Each structure stands twice: as structure tokens, then as C-alpha cells.
Amino acid sequence: MxxxxxxxxxxxxxxxxxxxxxxxxxxxxxxxxxTLSGLYSYPLRQCRDGDLYGGTNRPAPGIWR
Structure with missing residues (x-):
């Protein structure tokens, strides 16, 4: 894995x-x-300062269980 x-x-x-x-x-x-903007992870939405990270919130945990 x-x-x-x-x-x-x-x-x-x-x-x-x-x-x-x-x-x-x-x-x-x-x-x-x-318009470029950051993304908050939960709920997934636009924001000024993003907190979206590949391994700690949305992409990996959302699909890899």
C-alpha cells in the first residue's frame, strides 16, 4: 500500500x-x-485563506479508507 x-x-x-x-x-x-481563492476542507467551500491539504483532510481520507 x-x-x-x-x-x-x-x-x-x-x-x-x-x-x-x-x-x-x-x-x-x-x-x-x-476568481482564485483558497478552499476550506469541511464543508468544502471557497475562502480567503485555505486549509485544504492532500493528506490530512479531504482528498486522502475522503477516498482512502
Whole structure:
């Protein structure tokens, strides 16, 4: 079992890729609005200062259980 997380500057997007011998999962959370902003993790929403991180809140725990 292995995984890799990633978070962009200002926590505007985040992703996770995980795999085992039998399964692979990947997800990417981003804000596609025309105005750049950070994302809060729960509930997932726009904000001024983001707290979205690949491994500690939304991407990895949301899909890798």
C-alpha cells in the first residue's frame, strides 16, 4: 500500500493517489471559478485563506479508507 498527496500554493487545489496490489484510486479537488481563492476542507467551500491539504483532510481520507 502506498500513496502520494499534493497541495498547490495557497491551498487552492489538492490531490491524492493511492494504490495496492489490487486497487488504485486518484482524486483531485480544485476550484474552477474565474476568481482564485483558497478552499476550506469541511464543508468544502471557497475562502480567503485555505486549509485544504492532500493528506490530512479531504482528498486522502475522503477516498482512502
Amino acid at each position: 502506498a500513496g502520494k498527496t499534493g497541495t498547490t500554493e495557497s491551498h487552492r487545489s489538492s490531490g491524492f493517489l493511492g494504490f495496492t496490489n489490487q486497487y488504485a484510486v486518484a482524486n483531485y479537488i480544485f476550484d474552477d471559478s474565474p
